Amino acid sequence: SQTIHQWPATLVQPVGSPLSLECTVEGTSNPNLYWYRQAAGRGLQLLFYSVGIGQISSEVPQNLSASRPQDRQFILSSKKLLLSDSGFYLCAWSAYPRDSEAFFGQGTRLTVV
Amino acid sequence: AQSVAQPEDQVNVAEGNPLTVKCTYSVSGNPYLFWYVQYPNRGLQFLLKYITGDNLVKGSYGFEAEFNKSQTSFHLKKPSALVSDSALYFCAVRDMGGQGGKLIFGQGTELSVKP
Structure with a gap:
């Protein structure tokens, strides 16, 4: 069966520090991968998605970047965190067919202080 | 552009009563629709989806x-x-446009069920 791992679960970082959040998927190949951010416990904003290794699409201009160095690995990064980067970050994957549901990791609570 | 709207921020229901959480959509073409649930500080869990066929979809x-x-x-x-x-x-x-097949979410509805 397929599983998705996301870590760390919580993170407190000072303003101006770098960020690296990692997500890995097991039990499938060539998944579509997504990074979402949830602010204030509500709406989900899509940040990045990837349809293959090295292929990253950005949805909104921001202080973050994403990379996919391996088929089932998706990394969210920042060189210098801002206070506004605080939030709940969720990684998700889906199979290629458009009727496939997406499966989410357990999320990372990032607090920038 | 595809979108969904959840008109209610919160729904309150007594235990044992039926519940309804509303969603409306705006798409060009046939929609692929999904429902998810999220518990505090957790990821989203898939409940059900509509792709085609019967209008009543059963889920988890x-x-x-x-x-x-x-x-x-x-x-x-x-x-x-x-x-x-x-x-x-x-x-x-x-x-359904472009690559990636991204999911576009509504703003969420908080369901509160009281004993």
């Missing part, structure tokens, strides 16, 4: 959803609510 934990093309709605329902159903519920639509 006794939930079902009714697809109504004329009203462009996809409401989530459960015949008898449990206190443990209290959570944040999201409706989503698949973006």
Whole structure:
């Protein structure tokens, strides 16, 4: 069966520090991968998605970047965190067919202080 | 552009009563629609989806959803609510344009089930 791992679960970082959040998927190949951010416990904003290794699409201009160095690995990064980067970050994957549901990791609570 | 709307920020239901969480959609073409549930500080869990076929879709934990093309709605329902159903519920639509097949989410509805 397929599983998705996301870590760390919580993170407190000072303003101006770098960020690296990692997500890995097991039990499938060539998944579509997504990074979402949830602010204030509500709406989900899509940040990045990837349809293959090295292929990253950005949805909104921001202080973050994403990379996919391996088929089932998706990394969210920042060189210098801002206070506004605080939030709940969720990684998700889906199979290629458009009727496939997406499966989410357990999320990372990032607090920038 | 594809979008979904959840008109209610919060729904309050007594345990044992039926519940409905509303969702309307706006898409070009046939929609692929999904419902998810989120418990505090957790990721989203998939409940059910509508792709094609029967308008009444059955999903996990006794939930079902009714697809109504004329009203462009996809409401989530459960015949008898449990206190443990209290959570944040999201409706989503698949973006059929471009690559990636990203899901576009509504703003979420907080469901509170009281004993």
